[in-house]
Amino acid sequence: MPAEPDPQSPLATVDEHTAAQLAEFFRALGDTSRVRILMALLSGEVHVGALAERTGVSMSAVSHHLRGLRQLRLIRARRDGRNVFYSLDDTHVATLLEQGLDHVRHG
Amino acid sequence: MPAEPDPQSPLATVDEHTAAQLAEFFRALGDTSRVRILMALLSGEVHVGALAERTGVSMSAVSHHLRGLRQLRLIRARRDGRNVFYSLDDTHVATLLEQGLDHVRHG
């Protein structure tokens, strides 16, 4: 096994930018409140007030989290009257959450 | 102010403990240095010095990270003389990393 950096293998070595992006992505899932929010969105569109109720997180905090998740394009917003409905905007998120669940349950 | 959680749908709602565990798990992947370390381990056993070299992270910092990952049982250590070789100890990690990569590349 070579001690030097290895520009060979397709996955084993990633450039710094990719690693940073990956970390940013996982970090978005690395908070209890956000996990609960995303889980709630697994079932479909939910508006902010309902998210706050279901997750037990204050609406303000929920809103802050939604902003971050929106900026990473993990979720998308749709306004309907006074309500704003959020939904998952990333096919990978559901899969990853379920795999994560699978892990923590029977790891 | 928050309300109570609501035990209903099978996957959409998770209890607080599970959500916390899930978040903890993803948080472990939510750091650039740890991503690089885990990526390096995808190819098999690597000792600490080599990890430090390949990731560009100081050996002390690497060691600190390895400790955390070990406590979460994501990796496992094996001593051989003065070297300590680390390897992935979780079948899900590789899959999740690759899915994450898939996401950040063509998300």
Add this chain to the structure above:
DNA sequence: TGAATACATGAACACATGCTCAAGTGAGTG
């Protein structure tokens, strides 16, 4: 128009996190 509802946002604070530096431990070497 004015009031009420539903969110968004900025500031501020407490706490968590990652790094470095220095010291400690355990295994090989002379």
Add this chain to the structure above:
DNA sequence: CACTCACTTGAGCATGTGTTCATGTATTCA
């Protein structure tokens, strides 16, 4: 044995993160 190597660990520090509180912005309705 002393000495070095390969890590590990604890302290300290700077930065990041999540929350609350107060305020701002849209939208609906009387």
